[in-house]
Amino acid sequence: MRMTIQYVLISLAVALLSSSGCHKAEPPAPSQSVQVVAAAELPNDPADNAWQKVPEFEAKLLLQDLVEPRLMKASTEMVRVRALSNGSEVAFRLEWNAPSPNDMPGAAIFPDACAIQLPSRIEPSVPAPQMGEPGRPVEITYWRATWQATVNGRGDTIRDIYPNAAVDHYPFEAASLKKGSTAQLEMAARYAPARTLGNNMAGPRKTPVQDLIAEGPGTISPASNSESRGCGKRTPEGWAVVLIRRLPAGLTPTMPTQVAMAVWRGAEEEAGPRKMRTGWVPLTLEAKHE
Amino acid sequence: MARVYNWQIGRDMSYWYPESRPKRQFAAVFDINKCIACQTCTLACKTTWTSGKGQEYMLWNNVESKPYGCYPLAWDSKLLSMLGTQKWKGNAYDGRTIFEAAPAGKRVLGWRPDDLDYANPNVGEDDCTGVRIEQGASIQVPHLTWFFYLARICNHCTYPACLASCPRGSIYKRPEDGIVLIDQGRCRGYRECIQACPYKKTFFNPMTGTSEKCIACYPKFENGLQQQCFANCIGKIRMSGYISKPEDAKPENPIDYLVHIKKVALPLLPQLGLEPNVYYIPPLHSPPGFLQQMFGPRAEEALRVYRSAADDPDLSGLISLFGCTERVMPRWKRQDQTVAAFEENGDEIVRVPLREPIYIRKAYDEKYKIARVNCP
Numbered sequence: 219m220r221m222t223i224q225y226v227l228i229s230l231a232v233a234l235l236s237s238s239g240c241h242k243a244e245p246p247a248p249s250q251s252v253q254v255v256a257a258a259e260l261p262n263d264p265a266d267n268a269w270q271k272v273p274e275f276e277a278k279l280l281l282q283d284l285v286e287p288r289l290m291k292a293s294t295e296m297v298r299v300r301a302l303s304n305g306s307e308v309a310f311r312l313e314w315n316a317p318s319p320n321d322m323p324g325a326a327i328f329p330d331a332c333a334i335q336l337p338s339r340i341e342p343s344v345p346a347p348q349m350g351e352p353g354r355p356v357e358i359t360y361w362r363a364t365w366q367a368t369v370n371g372r373g374d375t376i377r378d379i380y381p382n383a384a385v386d387h388y389p390f391e392a393a394s395l396k397k398g399s400t401a402q403l404e405m406a407a408r409y410a411p412a413r414t415l416g417n418n419m420a421g422p423r424k425t426p427v428q429d430l431i432a433e434g435p436g437t438i439s440p441a442s443n444s445e446s447r448g449c450g451k452r453t454p455e456g457w458a459v460v461l462i463r464r465l466p467a468g469l470t471p472t473m474p475t476q477v478a479m480a481v482w483r484g485a486e487e488e489a490g491p492r493k494m495r496t497g498w499v500p501l502t503l504e505a506k507h508e
Numbered sequence: 509m510a511r512v513y514n515w516q517i518g519r520d521m522s523y524w525y526p527e528s529r530p531k532r533q534f535a536a537v538f539d540i541n542k543c544i545a546c547q548t549c550t551l552a553c554k555t556t557w558t559s560g561k562g563q564e565y566m567l568w569n570n571v572e573s574k575p576y577g578c579y580p581l582a583w584d585s586k587l588l589s590m591l592g593t594q595k596w597k598g599n600a601y602d603g604r605t606i607f608e609a610a611p612a613g614k615r616v617l618g619w620r621p622d623d624l625d626y627a628n629p630n631v632g633e634d635d636c637t638g639v640r641i642e643q644g645a646s647i648q649v650p651h652l653t654w655f656f657y658l659a660r661i662c663n664h665c666t667y668p669a670c671l672a673s674c675p676r677g678s679i680y681k682r683p684e685d686g687i688v689l690i691d692q693g694r695c696r697g698y699r700e701c702i703q704a705c706p707y708k709k710t711f712f713n714p715m716t717g718t719s720e721k722c723i724a725c726y727p728k729f730e731n732g733l734q735q736q737c738f739a740n741c742i743g744k745i746r747m748s749g750y751i752s753k754p755e756d757a758k759p760e761n762p763i764d765y766l767v768h769i770k771k772v773a774l775p776l777l778p779q780l781g782l783e784p785n786v787y788y789i790p791p792l793h794s795p796p797g798f799l800q801q802m803f804g805p806r807a808e809e810a811l812r813v814y815r816s817a818a819d820d821p822d823l824s825g826l827i828s829l830f831g832c833t834e835r836v837m838p839r840w841k842r843q844d845q846t847v848a849a850f851e852e853n854g855d856e857i858v859r860v861p862l863r864e865p866i867y868i869r870k871a872y873d874e875k876y877k878i879a880r881v882n883c884p
Contacts, residue, residue: 287675287700288613323714325565326622328699376564379714389559409560412716415693420716436675438696487620490698491675 249273251500252310252477254301260309261302262449264458269311272300277479279494284348285435289492293483297332297496303503308469309462310334310359312479316456320484321363324379328484330363332450332459335478336501338431340468344476347498349432356478358430358438359446359461363484366426366450374421418444426450427461435491469503477501509607512667515754516778516804517601522608523781524615524672533686534664534724535751535763535785536738537773539827541792541814542745545571545657547630549737549746553661556736557723562715565626568722569737571659575798577633579660580625583708584777588801590617594779596805605781606669606706616669616704656791659745661737662709662722663776663784664688670721673704685750686785687724695719706780724748732836732851744831749838751785760839762826762849763787770823772813774803789814825862833858 252275261268277297281289300311312332320330337344338355345354368374376383390406391397407413413420418428418440427448429441450459469475476498482488511520512527553569570579578584587606594603606617634655664681668688671679678694679701681687690701690710695718701710702719710721725735729748733739738746749763757768766773766787773787790799790807792814799807817824825847826840835857837849848859873880 283613285675286613286615287673290613323717324623325626325712325714326620327714374715375561376715383564385564387559388561389555406560409558409563410716411692411720412695412713412718417693417695417716417718419696419718436677438676439694490696490700492698 246271246273249275251275251474251502252277252299252301254303254308254501254503256504257302257304260304260307260462262309262447262460262462264311264313264449264451264460268302269300272302272311275299275499277496277499279479279481279496282348282480282491282493282495285491287491289488289494291486292494293486293488294481294494297479297481299477299479299499301501303465306465307462308465309460310477311458311460312481313453313458314456314481316483316485318485319363319452319457321367322379323364328487328489329365329482330457330484331361331482332457332461333358333360333480334461334463335480336466337475338466340466340473340475344498346434347476347478347496349435349438352433355431355433357441357463357466358432359448359463360428360430361426361448361450361459361461362428363426363450363457365423368421368423369426374423429463469501471503471505474500474502514605514667514781514783516775516783517605517781518599519601521605521667521781523667524607528681529666529753530681530683530686532684532750533666533752533785534729534748535767535787536661536746536748537763537766537787537789537830538659539745539789539830540656540658541789542743542830543571543657543659544743545573546742547571548740548742549659552736552740553722556725558720560713560715562713563711563720566711566713566720567629568709568711569659569661570629571657572630573633573655574658574794574802575655577630577658579629580621580708581628582625583621583706584802586619587617587706587780588777590619591780596779599805601779601781603779605779606704607667607672607781614673614703615700616673618669618673618703618706620699620703621708654794656794658788659737660707660709660776661735661786662688662724663707663782663786664722664724665785666783667781669704669706669780669782670701670710673700674698675700682726685724685726685729687726687729688721689723689726690719690721692716692718692720706777706782707784729836733834734836738831739834741831747830747837749836751787760841762829762837762840765822765826765840770813771806772810772823774806774810777802778804821862828860828862829858832860 253273255272277299279294279296281292294314297312297314302309316330335356335358338357345351350356395402425447427446429444429446430438431441432438446463448461450457478496478498480493480495482493509522510526512523514521549569558566572579609617664687678691697717699712710719712719734748738748751763754768757764759765773789775784790803790810796808822842825842829849838852839850845862846859849857
């Protein structure tokens with residue numbers, strides 16, 4: 219108990235010293251939880267200066283080694299998290315090191331990616347941190363570097379991946395088919411079954427972000443209404459990504475919840491369950507500024 | 509892991525899910541000895557199913573020259589090396605399957621090809637070295653003087669490694685016909701299946717972000733028609749249908765007759781434990797050791813049966829039915845000097861003679877005053 223009191227006193231002293239230096243415009247001291255700071259506007263740009271005023275939480279990443287297929291070799295060590303809210307939406311900024319960034323699609327190329335996870339229902343207790351549990355779903359907002367590159371303007375053809383690729387013929391681009399005609403679109407759909415079935419992995423892509431829900435490992439599926447947005451940018455060391463989603467109903471300054479993060483390193487062929495992830499991290503909502 | 513029975517290796521084995529056999533199982537027999545590697549099957553598949561964007565490199569059906577040909581590169585030798593030396597005891601497998609040899613953190617022992625491993629199908633694999641090859645060869649390995657063509661599609665395995673490995677359950681085996689499919693609405697492109705399938709017959713589509721594979725032309729098969737790669741086979745090497753469990757084998761079912769009764773057609777790499785459902789009549793004139801590694805311990809016995817076909821009107825008759833109709837042949841029967849295929853209800857589909865009549869034409873056509881040629 220004496221030790222605990224000492225730590226609290228030291229922390230208070232550090233906090234006071236920190237606050238006394240606010241006018242020097244130094245970034246806030248690292249936070250012990252993800253603090254959602256009230257803001258009038260939510261910057262979509264991870265390089266926006268507004269993010270520098272927000273306390274940063276350094277979340278140590280763990281191997282996903284609970285369910286198979288497991289990740290056996292640790293890669294990304296930590297993800298740095300900041301959060302803002304305008305009262306209706308919450309924006310998370312995730313930043314992590316990725317020495318060999320990967321935003322290309324390919325048969326054997328894996329993309330960099332990240333995600334945040336929140337409980338679907340804000341309650342005193344949270345579901346299992348590993349993708350929720352049956353009857354207690356979690357909501358996941360997922361960003362992928364390949365989608366960001368597509369949204370940024372990279373083409374979506376084989377020659378955008380392999381510039382020297384030679385393609386003889388696509389049947390749905392035959393000269394006899396009028397582009398955009400019903401017959402042409404029907405034929406194109408036949409050769410892209412995932413897209414035809416509405417699988418949102420398949421594009422066409424307007425956002426680098428997906429909303430997903432899960433009730434346990436292996437159950438992830440698209441949310442009925444994907445409305446989140448975001449933006450990822452390269453930093454000198456890796457990626458900084460902003461994810462903006464609806465503020466969970468019931469999340470208030472007096473009813474905190476928990477958030478979890480995950481990072482996939484494409485260079486290590488991480489995908490799906492093979493990922494670095496956190497456990498639940500406390501998430502507190504700052505009272506709205508008057 | 510559950511315990512399941514795999515008749516091809518003659519024992520129980522470990523598998524991710526309990527045994528659940530379909531009501532009927534799609535199966536096929538390929539007579540390797542008749543394949544000329546014309547790649548018509550490959551193109552029939554390619555134009556039908558994989559002419560879309562992101563599918564450019566995919567060959568759901570491919571034909572490669574053994575021993576050195578492989579698509580993707582080293583699909584077989586790499587996994588066999590990873591698995592290490594294993595043994596059969598008679599017709600029972602005494603080694604480890606790829607499910608039993610799975611390393612920590614994985615459901616299946618496997619590996620994932622690189623992009624370039626798919627880049628050069630068939631290039632250089634027919635070249636050979638040695639006498640009479642004055643210009644040399646592009647493969648700088650001691651190429652043996654024997655080879656054969658191996659046509660490959662998805663094996664629609666009884667115990668699919670792709671299905672076992674998918675953490676999302678996006679791959680399923682149809683209960684009505686045992687065809688293994690990737691749910692294109694559910695797949696999220698994790699590519700565990702590509703790592704797990706030892707035959708490397710699942711492919712990632714970088715444009716749609718999902719994995720795709722041979723669907724055994726199920727829209728045709730559901731309507732009693734054989735697959736595109738079967739119907740278009742120039743060499744008439746293929747027959748598709750349904751296979752029974754060994755104890756339920758029916759002599760009137762052509763697949764059962766070849767696989768279970770005559771035991772002339774064998775699975776590809778049965779030791780891996782998937783109970784694949786494409787069966788091969790092994791090639792003549794290839795080293796027994798190589799054939800045993802590729803088709804299991806019954807390879808020599810199968811060849812002995814195949815060599816006897818000339819004196820076995822039933823076997824030679826059934827082989828004559830390969831490629832004679834696009835329809836699936838649920839039943840067959842030899843009657844004197846003809847052999848016929850029948851629908852389930854007994855309707856005759858096709859009838860062919862055991863031996864085609866021989867016509868001899870003179871080299872010079874007196875009527876038209878022209879020399880005849882033997883090609884169109």
